[in-house]
Amino acid sequence: MRISLQHQSRRLLALTVAVAVSAVSVWADITVSFSKIPLSRAMREVERVSELRFFYKSTLPGLDRPVSVSVKNATERQVLDRMFAGSKLDYRLGANNNVAVFEKGTEPPKDVTAAAREGGVKETFTVNGRVTDENDEPLIGASVRVKGNPSNGVATDVDGNYTLNNVAKGDVLEFTYVGYTPASVKVTHGGAYDYRMNAADNVLNEVVIVGYGSQKKVNLTGAVSVVKAKDVNGRPTGNAATALQGADPALNLSMGSGGPNAGASINIRGVASINGGSPLVLVDGVEMDLTRVNANDIESVSILKDASAAAIYGAKASAGVVLVTTKSGELDATPKVSADLKAGWRRQTVSTDFVTSGFWSTYINDQANLNHGGNPYTNYDEYDYAEMWMRLGQTTESAERPWAIPTSDKHWRYYANHDWYSHYYRKSRPMQDYNVSITGGSKRVNYYVSGRAYFEDGVMNIDNDKYKSYSMRAKLDIKVTDWLKYRVNTSFFESTYERSGSSDLNDFFYRSANHALASFPSTNPDGTSLWDISGIITVGTAKVSDGYNALLNYGKHKNKDQNREFMVKNAIEITPVSWWTINADYAYLYRNLNREMRRVPVPYSNTDGIVGWIDGAADSMCWDMFTRGMTNNTTQTINAYTTVSPSFGDHNLKVTAGFNGEIYRHLYFKGERQDLMSPDVNSLNIATGEVKDFKDEINNSVTYGYFARVNYDYAGKYLLELSGRYDGSSRFAKNHRWGFFPSASAGWRFSEENFFEPVRDWWSNGKIRLSYGSLGNQQVGYYDYIQKITTNQLMDNLTFDGTTYVPYASVSAPPASDLTWEKVITYNAGLDLSFLNSRLNFTGDMYIRDTKDMLTSGADLTAVYGASVPKANCADLRTKGWELAVSWNDDFKLLGSTFRYSVGAGIGDYSSKITKFDNSNYKIGSHYVGERLGEIWGYTIDGLFSSDEEAAEYMKHIDGSTYVYSDIYTQGPYRGLHAGDVRYVDVDGNGEITPGEGTVKKPGDMRVIGNSTPRYNYNFRGSIEWKGIDISAFFQGIGKCDWYPGNEARTFWGPYCRPYNAYLPADFLSNVWNEDNPDAYFPRLRSYEAYGSKNSMGAGPNTRYLQSLAYLRLKNLTVGYTLPVLKQYFQELRLYFSGENLCYWSPLKKHCKTIDPETATNSGKKTNDALTYGFSKSFSFGVNIVF
Template structure:
């Protein structure tokens, strides 16, 4: 099934390595031809030289900054350390220096003498306003004013100083068209992401979430590590991810190391939280008993005999309850029958008040250290989050630990190596009820009658208590989840021809362990003095469920970017992507725990033994490309294409092609536009059309599968293994394709203050 993909992968990898080796071998000779961006000219003319360094307000170099000699229409770009040098004939010149998201600096009357060097160091100031914002898009970046697709982005400033347990909680309401489904609200949940609603007829799915270019789980990220979050809404912007972009794409970028002196940053948060809303039920015992009897008579036509499985109910009981309440005197909530020893209850218990805390606390610490020189930089960050649970007893406590180490080394002027490693571990305790296997809320509804208190006079649990909150008080039953993720991304960044041609490669490995341990023991209670009974006699077991996923991925892409004269801008990219995921599971469960605090499977001696396993592997191979062109920064065109293959489809239906095209017209750049920039800063019409693929199906849906299970019938003294005919295979199983059109108007007003 995977041979065609693996063979194609090997060929592509070998070809790419050959290209990189060729580039490495020929790079020194190229460097000799153009050292530091120097434009060679005829030495007989004795030209002069303008040289210097381009930096930002912090003194950090701006590699790739454009230096334009206006009189000669000559353009050079700054090197990786911000330095530049350009040869020009003797004379006076105007020099314009620009960089994305920085204000262009124009210097006039720069005198150059023959045979001499004129120093010119320039500091650029950062621009303000949304037009100059750099958007993270597929396999690159783009200035917002030049974007033709539907893209939105927030930066780390939107997440600062917020006591959130995971990133998704912080994204709610920040990005338009991003729909987040929070599931049950537990801190362990990785909510469902969707952009612009349903885009599939039959197959469900979420938006593709990429962390630093590779698929990942945002719930395990440290929000303080986030640099930006971008969402690609339409086909034009998402088509470069083709096969899995049908529900939109979310691009999460983590912070990079900042060069310069070593910086140490520490922050701490302490938050007090409380439930926004809890159920409001009748908790007065007599009021509930009276209404219960009335409702039962109206429904069944007879007076109730029991309030729950153990509490007897009668007219005489109701009359005695009424007498005690109306007497206005304190009374015992529990009476003991002197003959039988049975308990009779006249309580008023608020089971939800006993279940929930009024407030919970969360404590978070973040520490980061960064620094570096012109040749190397590093960033190390760590986080510890501890969040108390909502429940009073056997609480659902949660903690998360993150550590990230990221750095880069400039090996040669044309080559740098980056590495980004992160590790996270999450622990969560989820208390459970053993009473008939129901959840705590259902069990309270069924058995948690307010007439029964939590405890009997001798300190034992009542039946209603053991069935509900008392199980939590007993504190033995629960599920402990531990999720560990280690990920490493190694990247190569190379540039040639004054940074006009770049080759990038990223290789990632991710190991995810999602382990679960469950213990269920009997919970003792008493309905008669001196007699102990148990809830959960059919469970009393241990479960160990170990799941591991290994993910490998490679992105290799090259891009060419150049400006021809002052009117034409061109950027082209072509690349290769391969991803593979392998999942394994082993689970075992056994009953008959010999004592309630047992945690080892050897201490479960019952005959009910259940084992389980699982294996799944899928692979995706794709090629992608993008072309951007603009004329006078006024007319914008972008073309994307992706060709994808997936192991989830039959060999003859495995590949799909997903193209898109988009265009934009910046009306405010037209000569006829006379409106002040202070009023309307930017006015852009844009439109796009493209197709996206959806391959969200089971990995082996196209193969006949025989499921083996144990028969419920006993034959010759045993239950044999059985199988049955596989399901009918669908014909022509292939990609679901979603074709979308998008029209937009981007309006920025008041010098970028309003968009």
């Protein structure tokens, strides 16, 4: 079935591409209608709608004879026969669609084309000229063609020159060039027709894609940002999501990790609800995942930020909308083949300089553990330390000084200098990215076909993880008749990610560094792997790398994730009259995820000559088991809407109304069974043991919406937009399914007023925008309104027969009967300004967003209720924010060539506050009224004790023994506080360091010490182009964000959390307090101080170790050079270097260079511990070829 589906989807895609290409070449049907017009005019009409070209003498009789023809999809001859029926004239159809017209009874020309040239049937000329830009620079590759005769066209050469033959008097020359306003010139004579083209006025004439249509940017009344193709195309990133990061200050896009197949977390203007919620991402009108989109296919991205702009999307748009529009072909465009080929490598963004000395690794951890509980971590004595000291500085094992020695009882003793980081991770890995696209169009059909292959090696060193993805897109627009257009858009995406290790990659990042001192090698001299060294090397229990070392060395654990996504969209557009269009489309999106996981028992040894096995009982990663999980999602989207846009003098009206329906179906199947007959064959068919898990899950949801939007403007001066949507969702009970969400916005282009005349020379545009809108948030569970029974669950460790686990069922919490939409109400005020002929542009927005009726646990119920509190719509949130963006574009002459440059910057901020929540006691840890989202409550530390005497004096007055100092008071050789320990401030002056009653009103010594919400999201970019050289740089950052490292943030805390961590920063000891280093950042070395809740740094956040995650990152730097050679073969040949995430500056680096500020809060296992797939910087070299 899997193979069949794959083949079917590929076949369908291939068929679509084939249709797209073949349709262009074979189209010949003519649809034309005219009545009683002179034959000469009739010929022009036919020329306009077909490829036919008529040649005749103007002195022929009967050219003014009235003719009538009305045909639909007729052949050329059918049309010609009708035109000349009963006429004194006849025709002969020759090559190249040339039609010679001659008088009946005379000799017809044998060679129509020759006759046309020779016979003076129609006066033609040769025209030539030079096409330049405003600065008289030649435009290379500009298209010059005769209007209505696309076959008669050329592209300008390297000097901007062109020559066109067979141009008749009265013909119109059309000049087109990307980025310039198209122009046309009527031919009156042969000879020179030079033309200077004007750059398109990108700001005032820019058209922005909005919901179910497009609008001129100057007429927008909602808050909409646009990211252009040039800002995302060509970036050396795996997908569109990473390319869009930081592109707009309102778009907060963070990757879950730096992994090749990581998902993206997106929000616009912050979270819209405490329950989360993501913006609606539509790719060509279909809801899709940005990580599955090829950034090179993107034409533009519109970010609809306020409710007014997003209202037309209703139920799913409460968190904003991201509209991605992919590229399309152009009518009457010569075919263009573009290739963007690049290869490069990736490296970690952070320092990987860790302690690799066995001596120091063991010494630091032993000392930390000794100071905490009185015992070192290892049982190494002074002789063992001498052995490690003698091997200090040896990066490889030598025959004279081996790293593992058998003891008299045949256990291994280890004295290695093992670099565990390099053992597990690659510091440099290759990537390749190949993009090809073909685009073009004829009079009736245009097409865009693209394909991409992307390969990336992952960071894992052993049995390297590999990611590869393939994507294709084919778009075909057919002008069936003058009033009917048909569009088909297909896309296909497939990715495969293969890796060794356990199924849970985050578990690897979380556990593999445990019990992995640099003094432990990976393998024993006999090749067996290290695992259980409890009591042999260590005082307590220790399994080297928590089993990952042995597991990866054995290499039988295999994991494979395969994503496939196929989309086909068919659309028609009917234009009965010029001001009325009717659109309908149907899209089918199929997504499939196939996940395979193979686990096996793993061999290890701690004794020379004896091999043991790690099995499932010892570690659940090592069951002999195979798991297959398959997810199939289908989404069907139907849109039908109509737009009328009549104008009455200066009154312009545009009304859009329609229906949107979405049917979603989710199917998940999982099978997991033990005891396979071979460790090398991965299939459920050869499993003979216990079925561990068997799941069959189906979810459906349906959303229907009726929407309408009215745009009105008076002379482009006063702008008004009203829209509303009536939405129904199957996620709510029958009586609560439907909601109406209205919005209104208005704009005033004061720059169009008469009083503006005196400043119009330098002030190009000015507009004030105001909007209000209400949206629904349906992002709740599929069946939250129903109480559910979960069956087919197995009791852990409970059997009746000793082998089969006991099944059981459980009931979910009772639902609230009136569960319904969360409502998001947004007020927005904006200002758009353009100066100096739109070279300087400014946009600013301020907003308030109220989220009402958020779904959360309702009021506490008495214990006799017997179930958890049902969720209800009972919390409110208010978000306030603002955004500013400014840009400058200009060019000037430098050494005879045009120097183009642009700079731009944007910044945005928001803050969210709870305005309603059922927490009457104001308990900290739950939301409460007045809470700013992201608040970090913590204690205050004002330094380290400088002497034992000072610490003793402190203890006389302050009792911290029950909370922050509990362990220090009760454990280890240095009980009680000493010099170098942290000094907490008794904020409430009650002689204790406690959290009080844990409420806002009685927080003890805790206060709000920071906030984890990223604030002041900013970016700035600049670019220059000169003499074929182009340089662009894009910086992005966060101005404020606090982070308290979680108790597993091991590369930050080192042994202050766990005293057996592999990755100690190389400069760790220089930051640790001792008598010689009293100003150190970290306190007296004691293990677990940052780990346990009764310890000085683990009891909760504190001011001393609160970190700032503010950063500025050079997100992209591209340097390219367009070679001025081989113009006869290539329209463009450009070589370039592109670097992504090249460097960053952050206050975090002061005390931690090993954690990227963007991954600090990420983790697959626990929060705030940065134990996840790290971010990468990439360096790539590429070539752009266009021909």
